[in-house]
Amino acid sequence: MGATFSTADTIVAVATPHGRGGLGVVRLSGTEAVAIAAHVTGRTVPFEPRHATVATVRDVDQVVVTWFAAPQSYTGEDVVEISGHGSPWLLQAVVDLACHAGARLAQPGEFTLRAYLNNRIDLVQAEAVADLVEAVTPLQARVALDQLEGTLSSAVQKIDAQLFDLVAKLEASLDFPDEGFHFITRENATADLTRVRGELERFVKDGRRGRLIREGRMVVIAGRPNVGKSSLFNALVGTNRAIVTPLAGTTRDVLTERLDVCGVPITLVDTAGLREALDVIEEEGVRRAERAQEAAALTLLVLDRSQSLSRDDARLLETAQGPRLVIANKADLPAQWSCEDAGVCATGPVLAVSATSGDGLEEIRLAIVETLSGEPGSWDRAERLDPPMVSNQRHLQQVEMALGAVDRSLEAVERGATEELVLAELGDAREALEALTGRRTPDQLLEHIFSTFCVGK
Numbered sequence: 392m393g394a395t396f397s398t399a400d401t402i403v404a405v406a407t408p409h410g411r412g413g414l415g416v417v418r419l420s421g422t423e424a425v426a427i428a429a430h431v432t433g434r435t436v437p438f439e440p441r442h443a444t445v446a447t448v449r450d451v452d453q454v455v456v457t458w459f460a461a462p463q464s465y466t467g468e469d470v471v472e473i474s475g476h477g478s479p480w481l482l483q484a485v486v487d488l489a490c491h492a493g494a495r496l497a498q499p500g501e502f503t504l505r506a507y508l509n510n511r512i513d514l515v516q517a518e519a520v521a522d523l524v525e526a527v528t529p530l531q532a533r534v535a536l537d538q539l540e541g542t543l544s545s546a547v548q549k550i551d552a553q554l555f556d557l558v559a560k561l562e563a564s565l566d567f568p569d570e571g572f573h574f575i576t577r578e579n580a581t582a583d584l585t586r587v588r589g590e591l592e593r594f595v596k597d598g599r600r601g602r603l604i605r606e607g608r609m610v611v612i613a614g615r616p617n618v619g620k621s622s623l624f625n626a627l628v629g630t631n632r633a634i635v636t637p638l639a640g641t642t643r644d645v646l647t648e649r650l651d652v653c654g655v656p657i658t659l660v661d662t663a664g665l666r667e668a669l670d671v672i673e674e675e676g677v678r679r680a681e682r683a684q685e686a687a688a689l690t691l692l693v694l695d696r697s698q699s700l701s702r703d704d705a706r707l708l709e710t711a712q713g714p715r716l717v718i719a720n721k722a723d724l725p726a727q728w729s730c731e732d733a734g735v736c737a738t739g740p741v742l743a744v745s746a747t748s749g750d751g752l753e754e755i756r757l758a759i760v761e762t763l764s765g766e767p768g769s770w771d772r773a774e775r776l777d778p779p780m781v782s783n784q785r786h787l788q789q790v791e792m793a794l795g796a797v798d799r800s801l802e803a804v805e806r807g808a809t810e811e812l813v814l815a816e817l818g819d820a821r822e823a824l825e826a827l828t829g830r831r832t833p834d835q836l837l838e839h840i841f842s843t844f845c846v847g848k
C-alpha cells in the first residue's frame with residue numbers, strides 16, 4: 392500500500408469471492424480505468440456512465456461493462472466493473488489484460504482505502520464495510536450497516552462539536568490577561584463536560600454488547616458421560632449433528648458448530664464426557680474437552696436431573712473454572728434431586744431443560760448472551776434489541792481514551808486549574824475522537840486497518 396497511499400495509479404482486482412460462480416466481477420479504479428476497460432474490450436465507442444454495456448474480452452469472455460464516473464462512485468474515482476462468467480481463470484485473464492494495459496494489482500482493502508482518502512466515507516464507515524462483508528448473523532449485519540450509514544460517526548461528531556464549543560470559549564478567555572474563565576463559568580463548563588461524559592459512558596456500555604455481537608464467542612458444553620451434552624448440542628444447533636446414544640462415552644472427539652444465539656455468533660463445542668477414560672481414544676477426547684474449556688468464554692456444565700448426582704458431577708462443579716452456566720438436563724423425567732438440596736444453586740445460576748423436548752432452550756439462549764455480556768437483564772431477542780452503536784474494539788478504545796481525558800478536564804475545572812490546563816485535556820479528548828472517525832489517523836494505523844480487508848474490497 393505504501394506509506395504515502397498514492398492514488399495516482401489505476402488499481403484492479405477480482406471483487407467476487409474466489410471460486411466458481413454464475414458471475415464474477417473485476418473492478419478497476421483510477422484515472423485510467425475507462426481507458427484500460429476500453430483497451431481490454433477493444434472498444435472504440437466510449438462507454439456511457441452508469442450504463443451496462445455488453446462487450447467482449449477477446450479470446451477470453453463475453454462481459455458486461457459498467458462505468459461509474461468520478462466522483463459518484465464507490466472510491467470517488469472513475470470505477471469500471473467488468474462482469475464476466477464466474478471462473479477464476481477467466482477473471483484472472485481479465486485482470487492480467489488490465490495490468491498489461493497499465494493497471495496495478497490492488498492491495499487488500501485498497502478500494503475502500505481510496506473511498507476514505509477521497510472523503511467518500513470516514514474510517515468508521517470503511518471499517519463497517521469489512522464488518523458487513525464478514526457478518527454471519529443478521530444483528531451483526533445491522534450493526535455494521537448502521538455504522539456504514541454514519542450513525543456512529545455523526546454521534547461522535549456531535550460530541551466533538553460540544554468539546555470544540557468549550558475549547559473556543561476557553562481560548563477566547565485566554566486573550567484576557569487576568570485569571571478566571573471569561574466566556575464560560577466554571578459551573579457551565581462542569582455541566583457541559585458532565586453531559587459529554589454521560590454520552591461517552593453510554594458508548595462504552597454499548598461497546599461491550601457491541602463487541603460481543605461483532606466478535607462472537609466460543610461456548611463449550613461439558614459434563615460427565617450420558618447427561619445429554621450431545622442432545623443439548625443438537626437441540627441448540629437445530630440439527631442432529633452429534634451422535635446421541637444411551638451408551639456412555641459416545642462422543643470422543645470435539646464437535647464444533649457456528650450458530651446465531653440472540654444475534655451473537657456463537658461457536659458451540661460438544662465434548663467427550665469428563666470421566667476416567669476407558670481407552671486411549673476416550674482419553675484423548677477428554678484431554679481435548681479440557682483444552683476446549685480453557686479456550687472457551689463460557690462453559691455449559693450439564694448435569695442429569697433424573698439421576699442422583701455422582702462423584703464426577705461433584706468434582707466438575709468444584710473444578711470447572713471461568714464463567715459457566717449449570718444446566719439441569721432431562722427435566723422431562725422425574726427429578727432425583729433439586730438444586731437446593733444438592734447444593735448446586737450455591738455455585739451459580741441453574742437452568743432446568745429438556746434437550747429432547749426443547750423445554751428451557753430459549754432460557755438457555757438468553758442466559759448464554761447475558762452471561763457473556765456480563766450484564767444480567769441486558770439482552771432481549773435479537774429482533775427486539777436496540778443495535779449497539781459501538782462494536783469495534785478500536786472504536787471502544789478511542790472512546791475510553793476520550794472519556795479519560797474528559798474526566799481529567801472535569802477534575803481540572805473543579806479544582807480551579809487554568810484555562811491552559813483544561814484546554815490541554817480537552818485537546819486530548821478531541822484527538823481521541825478524531826482518531827476514531829479517521830480525521831486524524833497515522834498512516835501506520837490505516838495500513839493495519841485496511842490490510843485486514845479482502846482483496847477487491
Ligand SMILES: Nc1nc2c(ncn2[C@@H]2O[C@H](COP(=O)(O)OP(=O)(O)O)[C@@H](O)[C@H]2O)c(=O)[nH]1
Binds near residue numbers: 635636639641
Ligand atoms: N428423557 C430425556 N433423555 C435425554 C435427554 N437428553 C438426553 N437424553 C438421553 O440421554 C442419553 C445420552 O445422551 P447424549 O446426548 O448422548 O449424552 P452425552 O453423552 O452427554 O453426549 C441418550 O439416550 C439421550 O436420548 C432429555 O432431556 N430427556
Ligand SMILES: [Mg+2]
Binds near residue numbers: 621634642662663664
Ligand atoms: Mg456426547
